[in-house]
Amino acid sequence: MAKNYDVVIIGAGPGGMTAALYASRANLSVAMIDRGIYGGQMNNTASIENYPGFKSIMGPDLAQNMYDSSINFGAEYVYGAVQSIEDRGITKLIKTDSEELEAKVVIIATGSEYKKLGVPGEKEYGGKGVSYCAVCDGAFFKNKHVVVVGGGDSAIEEASYLAGIVDHVTVIHRRDQLRAQQVIQDRAFANDKIDFVWNTNVTEVVGDGTKVTGVKTHNNQTDEDSTIETSGAFIYVGLLPMTEPFQNLKITDADGWIKTDDQMETAIPGIYAIGDVRQKELRQVATAVGEGGIAGQQAFKYIEAHNAQSKSSVSES
Known part of the structure; x- marks a missing residue:
């Protein structure tokens, strides 16, 4: 038998935990499902300096604070990996790897993950010089040299952002021209703190055991191998939305991002999506919370409207 709730939230990052707080505070029964520890990517962030109310706070500490608030009004935390959602009209059936839950409303907050280069040293130096977020970590490299890997909008925008903080930025791109919008390219080319290495792939991230000291590269035109000394490697080779369990609902675009309106509702009434699982420009704790x-x-409004409609139908009969 499926466990019944008013609201089931899939994902316990900052967006999911905030949704749990608001829904449970409205006296709704709420379950928050996650396949890992609550907090999401905050747990991999040493220090967060751009969340209002804190000059600086450790990522895991902010995650714990948010979790404590999210369950304060009775929301339950459920460990599990969601396999699928079945739209039954008034209710939705959520199947996990261990149980089934039924809810009037589902909020998808599964987020996205950065594409990895898949090279030696990338995982080892994660959080020790390897980063996927300039806004999050750029301040730690003030007056240092960093490399940015990639040639799309995100990579070049972040290179320009980093140039305002660090001493110098080297953009490493596997092609001979950028894929970013022309206006973004022009801005980067005009910045004398940014240089470019073309037709080149990063083959390894190297360090001294505690921090990044450089990246090994291979020129795919000349077959030349070299090493670029750097204090940080910012990798922007794409994002992958974590939406595979929801493909049957047909609520994603061609790239897998969930489409919503301004109220976060998808094309299916009663199913909402928030945070990094949506196609959007700024992916931060603050935007997910909002x-x-x-x-x-x-x-709450959706359930109240349906309850009122049900009472009206009963009275008319």
Whole structure:
């Protein structure tokens, strides 16, 4: 038998936890499912300096604070990996790897993950010089030299952002021209703190055991191998939305991102999506929290409207 809730939230990152807080505070029964520890990518961030209310806070500490708030009004935390959602109209059936839950509203907050280069040293030096977020970590490299790997909008925008903080930025791109929008390219080319290495792949991230000291590269035109000394490697080779379990619902675009309106509702009434699982420009704790608040409140309004409609139908009969 499926466990019944008013709201089931899939994902316990900052967006999911905020949605749980708002929905449970509205006296709704709430379950928050995650396949890992609550907090999401905050647990991999040493220090967060751009979340209002804190000059600086350790990522795991902020995650714990948010979790404590999210369950304060009765929301339950459920460990599990969601396999699928079945739309049954008034209710939705959520199947995990160990149980089934049924809810009137589902809020998807599974986020996205950065594509990895898959080279030696990348995982080892994660958080020790390898980063996938300039806004999050750029300040740690003030007056240092860093490399940016990639040639799309995100890579070049972040290179320009980093140039305002670090001493110098080297962009490493596997092609002979950028894929970023022309206006973004022009801005980067005009910045004398940014240089470019073309037709080159990063083959390894190297370090001294505690921090990054360089990247090994291979020129795919000349077959020349070399090493670029650097204090940090910012990798932007794409993002992957974590939406595979929801493909049957047909609520994603061609690239797998979930499409919503301004109220975070998908094309299916009663199913909402928030945070990094949506196609958007800024992926930060603050934006996820805002969307979580909207979705939590909309869940309450959605259920209230359906309850009122049901009572009206009963009285008319």
